[in-house]
Amino acid sequence: MKVILTESYEESARKGAEIILDAVARDPGLLLGLATGETPVAIYRLLREACAAGTADFSKARTVNLDEYVGCREEDSYRRFMDENLFDGINLDKSKITIADHAADPAGEVVRLRAFFGANRVDLQLLGIGPNGHIGFNEPDSELEAGVHVTGLTESTKRANAHWFADGAVPDQAITMGMGDILKAKSILLVVKGESKREVLRGLLDGGKVTTRNPATFLLLHPDVTVVTERSLTV
Ligand code: GLP
Numbered sequence: 001m002k003v004i005l006t007e008s009y010e011e012s013a014r015k016g017a018e019i020i021l022d023a024v025a026r027d028p029g030l031l032l033g034l035a036t037g038e039t040p041v042a043i044y045r046l047l048r049e050a051c052a053a054g055t056a057d058f059s060k061a062r063t064v065n066l067d068e069y070v071g072c073r074e075e076d077s078y079r080r081f082m083d084e085n086l087f088d089g090i091n092l093d094k095s096k097i098t099i100a101d102h103a104a105d106p107a108g109e110v111v112r113l114r115a116f117f118g119a120n121r122v123d124l125q126l127l128g129i130g131p132n133g134h135i136g137f138n139e140p141d142s143e144l145e146a147g148v149h150v151t152g153l154t155e156s157t158k159r160a161n162a163h164w165f166a167d168g169a170v171p172d173q174a175i176t177m178g179m180g181d182i183l184k185a186k187s188i189l190l191v192v193k194g195e196s197k198r199e200v201l202r203g204l205l206d207g208g209k210v211t212t213r214n215p216a217t218f219l220l221l222h223p224d225v226t227v228v229t230e231r232s233l234t235v
Contacts, residue, residue, distance in 0.1 A: 001220065003205065005231040009193050012228045013042035016126070016191045019226065020047060021056050023124045023187075028060040033125035033177075033185055034086070035066050035136075036078045037161075039193040040126060041085060048089035058092040064122060066136040067176040068100035070150060076165050077102040100175040106150045109175055113148040117181045125185035129192055132156050133200035133214035137176035140213045146180030160196070179215065183222050190219060192229035201233055 006012045020043070023030060034040070050056035068078045079099050087097060098116055100109045127135050132154065138144055139154050150173055153161075158170040182188070192201050203214040204227070210217045219225045 002226045004226060004228045005234060006228065007231060009230060010042060012191055012193065012230060013046060015228045016040075016043040016189060017046035017050070019189050019228075020124065020126065021050055024056060024058060024061055027123060028057060029062070030123040031062045031064060031120055033066065033122040033127075033182075034063050034082065035126045035128045036081050037128045039128035039191050043126070043191065044086040044089075047086060051090040056090070058090045061092060062096040062120075063087075063092065063098065064116065064120070064177075065097075065099040066125075066127070066182075067174050068102050069171045070102065070106050070173040070175060072102050072165075072171045074102070081164075106173070106175055110148050110150060113175070113177075117148060117177070117184070122181075122185035123187070125182060125188045127182070127188060127190045127219075129190060129197055129200060129216050130157055131160055131194075131196035131200065133203065133216045135179075135182060135190075135216050135219075137174040138179050138182075138215045140215060142212060144212050144215055144218070145178045147178040148175065148181060149178055150175055179218050183218060185222075187224040188219060188222055188226070190216070190225060190227045192227065192233060195233070198233050201229060205234060 004015055006015060065078060074080060100113060129135055132140050137151050152173055161170050162168045200214050200216055204216050210220055
């Protein structure tokens with residue numbers, strides 16, 4: 001695992017954006033795995049700026065998102081987040097976007113997305129991490145699912161994400177890529193932002209142990225992971 005320590009979140013975002021832009025430059029038709037939440041916001045802003053400046057070209061790229069809420073309002077969906085933060089600001093062909101549909105029958109979406117991951121391998125997967133170590137919405141539990149599945153959200157995750165919802169009411173369920181889908185990506189970029197991640201980050205950087213109680217530790221099993229985080233979170 002390669003660890004890049006930075007002096008600020010802005011610097012983490014610049015490193016993250018550089019890694020993504022470099023991957024797109026080398027392989028314009030790549031399949032990018034994308035994350036939502038606070039962590040990628042500045043990364044996506046930098047990708048939009050690169051596109052506007054003509055230094056990045058996403059026209060041949062494909063994307064797939066880690067997760068989506070089940071049954072939320074359209075304005076609270078991760079699809080809306082992605083449109084506003086990235087998709088509407090880059091020259092990506094929108095027919096090449098794969099993301100669960102928040103309004104569709106979740107069982108049908110699981111079938112559709114399992115077929116997608118059966119036929120496709122992510123080239124570069126961008127990840128954030130939840131305060132409890134979740135990646136995607138693979139929440140800490142006694143066992144973790146390998147493939148795309150519907151999952152219940154823990155109270156701690158609901159609390160952490162409530163500020164995104166106008167009424168504060170986070171749905172009880174989400175659809176997420178499984179741990180196997182994430183670990184099948186050719187390379188993984190984990191960006192860690194925020195004081196609340198300190199403990200789970202320590203589990204990943206110092207522990208040397210893989211545990212379903214901190215799903216991010218499964219990244220220790222992958223041969224090509226880059227972690228970008230502020231130095232202050234590691235001391
Ligand atoms: C959310 C998302 C994750 C994200 C994580 C961290 O619940 N499902 O994919 O990486 O939690 O979020 P944030 O970046 O807002 O801290």
